[in-house]
Amino acid sequence: MRITHLKNVRIVDGIHASSKPTDLYMVGPSLARQIPDGTRIDATYDLDDQIAMAGGIDIHTHIGGGKVNLARLMWPERSAKQTDEKPWLSPLSAPVPGTWETGQRYLQMGYTTCFEPAMLPANARQSHMEMRDTPWLDTGGYVVLGNDRMLLNMIASGAGQEAINDYVAWMVASSAAMAIKVVNAGGIDAFKFNQRQLNVDEAHPALPVTPRDILWSLSTAAEELGLAHPLHVHCSNLGTPGNITSTLATLDAVEGRRIHLTHAQYHCYGSDGPHGFSSEASILADRVNRSNHISIDVGQILFGQTITLSADTMHQFANRRFASPRKVIFQDLECQAGCGLLPFRYKESQFVHGLQWSIGLELFLRVQDPTRVFLTTDHPNGGPFTGYPHLIRLLMDYDFRMSIFDRLHPDVKSVSTLPNLKREYRLDEIASITRLGPARALGLQNRGNLNPGSIADVTIYRNEDNPEKMFSSPAMVFRGGELVLRDGLILGDCQKTVLISDFQSRQDALGWGARSENRQRWQKLYGYSPWLTALSTDEFAEEGLRVEHARWHR
Amino acid sequence: MDVSNQKPKVCSFCSLVCELPNDADDLDATQPWCIKRSRQGKLVPLRLANMARPTNRANRTIAIDTANTDGGQEEPIESGLRIAKQYLKRASSVLVTGRIHTVESARGAIELARRFDALIDPWDSDPASDAISAMQRGGGYSVSLGEARDRADLWIVVGDDSLLEQTPRLPSAIQRGESVPLLLLGRWSDTSIQGWKEAGFEVICIECELGQLPKRLGQLTRVGQEHCESQVGRWLLEAKYTVVLYAPSALDVDCRDLWIEALDRWVLQRNETTRAVSLSWGTLQSSFHQTCTWLTGFPGRIRFQGGNPQYDPHGNRAKDWVTRQSACAESRSKSLVVWVDDSLEELPSELLELDLPKLIIGPNQGASEPATDPATDLWLPAGIVGVTHTVHIFRGDQTVLAHVVCDSPRGSQMPSQWLKRLVP
Numbered sequence A: 001m002r003i004t005h006l007k008n009v010r011i012v013d014g015i016h017a018s019s020k021p022t023d024l025y026m027v028g029p030s031l032a033r034q035i036p037d038g039t040r041i042d043a044t045y046d047l048d049d050q051i052a053m054a055g056g057i058d059i060h061t062h063i064g065g066g067k068v069n070l071a072r073l074m075w076p077e078r079s080a081k082q083t084d085e086k087p088w089l090s091p092l093s094a095p096v097p098g099t100w101e102t103g104q105r106y107l108q109m110g111y112t113t114c115f116e117p118a119m120l121p122a123n124a125r126q127s128h129m130e131m132r133d134t135p136w137l138d139t140g141g142y143v144v145l146g147n148d149r150m151l152l153n154m155i156a157s158g159a160g161q162e163a164i165n166d167y168v169a170w171m172v173a174s175s176a177a178m179a180i181k182v183v184n185a186g187g188i189d190a191f192k193f194n195q196r197q198l199n200v201d202e203a204h205p206a207l208p209v210t211p212r213d214i215l216w217s218l219s220t221a222a223e224e225l226g227l228a229h230p231l232h233v234h235c236s237n238l239g240t241p242g243n244i245t246s247t248l249a250t251l252d253a254v255e256g257r258r259i260h261l262t263h264a265q266y267h268c269y270g271s272d273g274p275h276g277f278s279s280e281a282s283i284l285a286d287r288v289n290r291s292n293h294i295s296i297d298v299g300q301i302l303f304g305q306t307i308t309l310s311a312d313t314m315h316q317f318a319n320r321r322f323a324s325p326r327k328v329i330f331q332d333l334e335c336q337a338g339c340g341l342l343p344f345r346y347k348e349s350q351f352v353h354g355l356q357w358s359i360g361l362e363l364f365l366r367v368q369d370p371t372r373v374f375l376t377t378d379h380p381n382g383g384p385f386t387g388y389p390h391l392i393r394l395l396m397d398y399d400f401r402m403s404i405f406d407r408l409h410p411d412v413k414s415v416s417t418l419p420n421l422k423r424e425y426r427l428d429e430i431a432s433i434t435r436l437g438p439a440r441a442l443g444l445q446n447r448g449n450l451n452p453g454s455i456a457d458v459t460i461y462r463n464e465d466n467p468e469k470m471f472s473s474p475a476m477v478f479r480g481g482e483l484v485l486r487d488g489l490i491l492g493d494c495q496k497t498v499l500i501s502d503f504q505s506r507q508d509a510l511g512w513g514a515r516s517e518n519r520q521r522w523q524k525l526y527g528y529s530p531w532l533t534a535l536s537t538d539e540f541a542e543e544g545l546r547v548e549h550a551r552w553h554r
Numbered sequence B: 001m002d003v004s005n006q007k008p009k010v011c012s013f014c015s016l017v018c019e020l021p022n023d024a025d026d027l028d029a030t031q032p033w034c035i036k037r038s039r040q041g042k043l044v045p046l047r048l049a050n051m052a053r054p055t056n057r058a059n060r061t062i063a064i065d066t067a068n069t070d071g072g073q074e075e076p077i078e079s080g081l082r083i084a085k086q087y088l089k090r091a092s093s094v095l096v097t098g099r100i101h102t103v104e105s106a107r108g109a110i111e112l113a114r115r116f117d118a119l120i121d122p123w124d125s126d127p128a129s130d131a132i133s134a135m136q137r138g139g140g141y142s143v144s145l146g147e148a149r150d151r152a153d154l155w156i157v158v159g160d161d162s163l164l165e166q167t168p169r170l171p172s173a174i175q176r177g178e179s180v181p182l183l184l185l186g187r188w189s190d191t192s193i194q195g196w197k198e199a200g201f202e203v204i205c206i207e208c209e210l211g212q213l214p215k216r217l218g219q220l221t222r223v224g225q226e227h228c229e230s231q232v233g234r235w236l237l238e239a240k241y242t243v244v245l246y247a248p249s250a251l252d253v254d255c256r257d258l259w260i261e262a263l264d265r266w267v268l269q270r271n272e273t274t275r276a277v278s279l280s281w282g283t284l285q286s287s288f289h290q291t292c293t294w295l296t297g298f299p300g301r302i303r304f305q306g307g308n309p310q311y312d313p314h315g316n317r318a319k320d321w322v323t324r325q326s327a328c329a330e331s332r333s334k335s336l337v338v339w340v341d342d343s344l345e346e347l348p349s350e351l352l353e354l355d356l357p358k359l360i361i362g363p364n365q366g367a368s369e370p371a372t373d374p375a376t377d378l379w380l381p382a383g384i385v386g387v388t389h390t391v392h393i394f395r396g397d398q399t400v401l402a403h404v405v406c407d408s409p410r411g412s413q414m415p416s417q418w419l420k421r422l423v424p
């Protein structure tokens, strides 16, 4: 087994705060703090007080599946490659690049594990295939439920939670998913019946089911099945002024069960102020601070051109006139969900965009526990993931933050409380929001930290005054104990792993699809058998992937 | 429980990727199927089974005989590879084209093109390219097969008989078991109209010039609002979920891209007040376009330069490349066409007549007779998709990616295996 010694390294993982340089070993694919005397060491790097963090974990980034590929197709223009000496610091070639560029650019920032948050069950195989073709990253996906007509029918007919649990277990297992994602519960399906809005306690136009019923059923299923990650929720009323009300109602709907709110920035708006649009970040942050069962990722916006893509056809359609340039793509998909894509440009001079930017930062700064707020831009929705180093600098440097704030629309400056938030993130807190926290929320005990026995995915950052510089070009990245990147240059391939949730309280999660009454119902709704779209773990092996199960540690 | 034991058999002969009955003997009982079992027990589409054995394989072709080797004989494969590598080495300008129908072949073809700085574009890519251009300009509102089947209360099916020739079971695949209004527009034979009726639709067929159709749909909608006494008018007025179904490859119109763009505009516009979607049905080639998009960021029609893909939907058309290269004697000798074939159909005569060296990787459709003539062309025989090898194929709506598991893997090489070994 190959043994690598990282000498004089400062460990920053949100758990260990080493004030002086120490030793870290990689024994094969695992980490160790010490090795028996006399052990042969294959490589030693004297790191002179440089910083070691675990490989970064992106809990929510759109990197694979039908709508991601549509976004690539929608944007055939490519920015000319800059003649920059360090191409890894230049912008992405397109808002949603190909898989190779995605893998390369994540690795060049020191990220090693990423999760696609919206796999349509019928399209899960494509999502996994795209992620398989994204080199250097270990990946997983969340299966989109809560607009699937089969579930809505079950809730409407009073099938009971036990039956719902069976069905949900099947959907998670047959999609090889890490978690359940719900997007605008019931709203995507309601839009297929031409309903243009759906509040948490409003019934679906064709079925006696409310979003609250759906949220309750799915959060209960996630908990009772013992999934590694709690219900991952994109709330109702995305981006709508005043949506803080439905966001709080969403949190109430799960009645204390674990819940993760995604791209929370888009879901904590009030309707006050000169433009009928205001920040309610403090209300949401207070709620998170008071409730240990809630985690959020922010979905920070970054100024510039991007493409927004979401399963939430209802709200993407409502926003169609904001598309820039003017083209829009929508799809209604397979009695399960849909998708909507709009190119979008966030501008500093625009009041709403400026306030969205400050609301995101407010959330980061107001949530106290850095293991329950995670760094995301909801790539590509708020901006590209390559903006993370810039975002980290915004969090760590008050003056830098204010220098951008000063350029925003004057009305943002008059209503935002951002200037009062003087907090500056420390390095260990950055490790928490980019590694430790996401790993814990996902049940990945052996990732996101530098504990002995954890996976030897390690990123070495130089000590730099400018955090943006520091986090955009790590000195080294190790994957499973092998050095794969040095000074921005990729040295070799690595074994890839697909991460799938364990079911703590379920032996045979696939049993549902084998029962004849279920086969018949499925056949009637879809016109094909449940097994046509079901993935088997052999398929991952055929594709050269390892499979790792994540567990919820109660 | 193991998914692999439960996986259905899937037909890979068109982009409908139908599930086959569990028991092969049920095949004839559950009519109408468009495939049958051959004497050797293989599934073959009826239309191919009825076709005469291809005879137009160029007699200047060296066929490397790997049939029935069961992976045992190394010799022919190795010699095939050696010659193929020489072809690639000799060529200074390479086109990778063909009928690339699986994710596996697409990956292999793209990687080969990248390593040789080749141009890559499937042979009959105009329909897909036009549909993609229309979408890149204006977008649209589309739907997947299963959603349309469940929600549609009005189908508008546009095209002609060729739609059913391409995907024979389409009417039964979109029928949910109740009578739904279906407006057939274009040119349809009585047999086709009957086919739609037998599938259970309430059909009105209006013969019309397809070129004017998007405009005419706009008129029909207005007529629907004004004269709801006509049946078609009433259907359009009452529909709450209209699905417009067409296949770009079965559309006989000039300026197909503009036509699709206009249709998509009509669909989007209709969504201002009610719900409407289009179902643009792709061929098996969709698997290439999808894979190429995720790997390179572009759907095809790319030329690699220094390993970087350059997209030019007009300049990088395979058929134009061969015309350009054939025109000049000097470029002819330095060119190479790499033809990757996942289909069972005959090679197009335009390809065989080309005076350019060719490397053909495709199914071995019969006894191979090594040619005597020193060849300019080389054939590397491959197995049959879904029959001798397991592959991934997109359904025509590009939502479901089917895992086509073969019944009895055999030793013949897949195009993807040849391609992988040709990459330096």
Ligand code: SF4
Pocket (backbone or CB within 6 Å): B011, B012, B013, B014, B015, B016, B017, B018, B033, B034, B035, B045, B166, B167, B168, B169, B170
């Ligand atoms: S319609 Fe196509 S996929 Fe279905 S059985 Fe016929 S050839 Fe096969």
Ligand SMILES: [Zn+2]
Pocket (backbone or CB within 6 Å): A060, A062, A117, A263, A378, A381
């Ligand atoms: Zn998202």
